[in-house]
Amino acid sequence: MAPPAIIAPSILSADFAELGKACSDTIAQGADWLHVDIMDGHFVPNITFGAPVVTKIRTHVQRPTTKHGRGTFDCHMMIAEPKKWVKDFQKAGCDLYCFHYEAAISSTAAESPEATSESKTNPKEMIRYIHDCGMLAGIAIKPDTKVDVLWDILDNPHLAERPDMVLVMTVHPGFGGQKFMASELPKVAELRKRYPDLNIEVDGGLGPGTIDQAADAGANVIVAGSAVFGAKNPGEIISKLREAVERRRGKL
Numbered sequence: 001m002a003p004p005a006i007i008a009p010s011i012l013s014a015d016f017a018e019l020g021k022a023c024s025d026t027i028a029q030g031a032d033w034l035h036v037d038i039m040d041g042h043f044v045p046n047i048t049f050g051a052p053v054v055t056k057i058r059t060h061v062q063r064p065t066t067k068h069g070r071g072t073f074d075c076h077m078m079i080a081e082p083k084k085w086v087k088d089f090q091k092a093g094c095d096l097y098c099f100h101y102e103a104a105i106s107s108t109a110a111e112s113p114e115a116t117s118e119s120k121t122n123p124k125e126m127i128r129y130i131h132d133c134g135m136l137a138g139i140a141i142k143p144d145t146k147v148d149v150l151w152d153i154l155d156n157p158h159l160a161e162r163p164d165m166v167l168v169m170t171v172h173p174g175f176g177g178q179k180f181m182a183s184e185l186p187k188v189a190e191l192r193k194r195y196p197d198l199n200i201e202v203d204g205g206l207g208p209g210t211i212d213q214a215a216d217a218g219a220n221v222i223v224a225g226s227a228v229f230g231a232k233n234p235g236e237i238i239s240k241l242r243e244a245v246e247r248r249r250g251k252l
């Protein structure tokens with residue numbers, strides 16, 4: 001059976017002028033995690049914020065007391081050099097550092113003459129490094145990336161190099177409020193079939209109108225930005241998302 005539902009509102013859609021309050025309110029309204037979107041203007045055509053902001057919002061949300069527990073900061077690193085920022089985000093209070101497969105294998109990150117030893121990496125090494133730094137590790141794939149690239153990483157006999165979560169993007173990363181891409185769900189279904197216990201996160205265009213499809217495919221970690229922060233009653237939306245995942249698990 002799939003692991004329990006984890007609802008992770010994306011603070012990309014929160015009021016940035018009131019970010020600390022928005023984060024603590026969302027947890028009080030029933031969210032499990034906060035999905036923290038980090039964009040560098042290179043890997044994606046948008047910029048959000050960096051570790052200093054995460055340090056500040058951490059003071060508004062209690063650290064999780066268990067692995068994957070309430071208050072987990074799930075940092076989605078949409079950045080070209082994911083290795084470079086691991087330590088800064090760990091110090092800032094990130095609990096789960098989710099990097100993009102595409103960034104870890106790209107020539108910018110690994111092979112360019114400008115790349116320093118700080119920025120050179122590959123997915124397995126990244127996961128080990130994140131674990132060594134005391135965080136959970138996630139690996140994300142964009143819509144254009146085939147899910148097959150993950151088999152070698154997920155079947156790795158070295159536990160320290162295996163991710164704690166896979167994020168399947170259901171929009172092209174960069175902006176909130178985009179249309180959900182149902183075309184990405186076969187990736188989720190294939191992952192769930194192969195790895196019944198894996199935390200599988202979906203991100204982009206999730207809300208009451210699309211959650212059933214994602215839950216049916218087997219996703220259990222649900223990111224929702226505009227659907228939660230744009231709602232009159234965010235707590236009600238969080239409950240609806242959770243119910244859909246738990247119904248699929250046969251728990252309701």
Ligand SMILES: O=C(CO)[C@H](O)[C@H](O)COP(=O)(O)O
Binds near residue numbers: 012035174177203224
């Ligand atoms: O990673 C993201 C964009 O790259 C966001 O987390 C995502 O798009 C959530 O926003 P929404 O729920 O409004 O689609």
